[in-house]
Amino acid sequence: MPRIISITGQKGGVGKTTSTIHIASRLADLGFKTCIIDFDTTQSNVTRSTIGPIWESEQKVRGICDVMANGGSLDEVFYETERENLFIIPSEKKDARGANYNIEALLNQLGLEGFNLLKELIENSERLGECHFILIDNAPSLGITTVSSLLAADYFLIPVQTSDLSMESIGDTITAGLKVKKLQNPYLEPLGFFISSMDKRPKMAKKAIVELSDLSEKTGIHFFETVIPISSKFAFLPRERKTIFDVTKASERGHKEYLGLVDEMLERIKAIETQEAQLTSKRLPGKEA
Numbered sequence: 001m002p003r004i005i006s007i008t009g010q011k012g013g014v015g016k017t018t019s020t021i022h023i024a025s026r027l028a029d030l031g032f033k034t035c036i037i038d039f040d041t042t043q044s045n046v047t048r049s050t051i052g053p054i055w056e057s058e059q060k061v062r063g064i065c066d067v068m069a070n071g072g073s074l075d076e077v078f079y080e081t082e083r084e085n086l087f088i089i090p091s092e093k094k095d096a097r098g099a100n101y102n103i104e105a106l107l108n109q110l111g112l113e114g115f116n117l118l119k120e121l122i123e124n125s126e127r128l129g130e131c132h133f134i135l136i137d138n139a140p141s142l143g144i145t146t147v148s149s150l151l152a153a154d155y156f157l158i159p160v161q162t163s164d165l166s167m168e169s170i171g172d173t174i175t176a177g178l179k180v181k182k183l184q185n186p187y188l189e190p191l192g193f194f195i196s197s198m199d200k201r202p203k204m205a206k207k208a209i210v211e212l213s214d215l216s217e218k219t220g221i222h223f224f225e226t227v228i229p230i231s232s233k234f235a236f237l238p239r240e241r242k243t244i245f246d247v248t249k250a251s252e253r254g255h256k257e258y259l260g261l262v263d264e265m266l267e268r269i270k271a272i273e274t275q276e277a278q279l280t281s282k283r284l285p286g287k288e289a
């Protein structure tokens with residue numbers, strides 16, 4: 001059974017796509033069969049940064065939008081990438097006639113069915129069923145696409161930038177995730193939040209750490225010890241369809257920390273799943289500890 005992680009955050013430009021690609025690439029390098037679902041269907045930035053802008057290709061490559069709008073299986077739009085063990089379900093942004101898809105409107109029109117469409121498509125995909133991890137990149141909103149991604153997920157992870165606005169907005173993202181867990185998806189667990197690009201000014205950095213530690217204490221949501229530093233290298237990666245792992249040494253800024261982030265994430269998952277297994281065995285008659 002794959003573990004499905006939704007990378008969420010209602011604020012734009014906080015590092016959702018960058019962290020989705022880097023976490024997924026590291027998981028793939030560790031030997032885990034990993035697929036990214038590009039569910040930011042208006043920007044399609046994961047697609048752009050990995051296999052390229054498929055909507056501009058002559059072959060009219062299909063992605064998740066076509067499957068959602070016209071039917072079919074995600075198996076038909078499950079593609080290899082140049083990285084071993086890393087696969088992608090792309091978002092193609094435009095339909096065969098060049099018109100923009102509006103998946104948000106489509107799902108809203110479908111009502112309850114719309115909220116559950118992504119979950120159903122994932123559950124019915126054989127190729128996704130063979131993966132160890134599925135990472136879902138989301139649009140910067142808490143609209144129906146993000147909610148449907150939380151309905152499909154086992155975990156949600158929140159990248160945060162050390163600007164005040166982003167710090168405020170993560171409170172709303174946490175609330176949305178916990179609401180989905182309470183009302184619709186009891187299996188959804190918050191993996192936590194992490195700093196996806198740390199302010200270089202020591203005063204701002206310190207303030208951010210204090211505020212986020214407070215938030216973690218108040219909400220009980222894990223605040224990752226690993227902090228990703230700002231590095232100008234990240235800006236050039238999407239265009240070159242590369243990751244920081246491909247262009248820097250393991251000891252360099254950003255590279256080292258993304259390795260650490262994935263280690264910490266895997267430890268978190270192990271801790272959550274061990275605790276869940278203990279709880280389940282305690283609830284089973286005759287298996288009390």
Ligand SMILES: Nc1ncnc2c1ncn2[C@@H]1O[C@H](COP(=O)(O)OP(=O)(O)OP(=O)(O)O)[C@@H](O)[C@H]1O
Binds near residue numbers: 231
């Ligand atoms: N650690 C970092 N250091 C410097 N730049 C970074 C870092 N992480 C991400 N960036 C840059 O910040 C910008 C926004 O990142 P990204 O696209 O991942 O955010 P996002 O949350 O997915 O945005 P959106 O909400 O628009 O989808 C990009 O130009 C990316 O290269």
Ligand SMILES: [Mg+2]
Binds near residue numbers: 016017018040043137
């Ligand atoms: Mg993005």
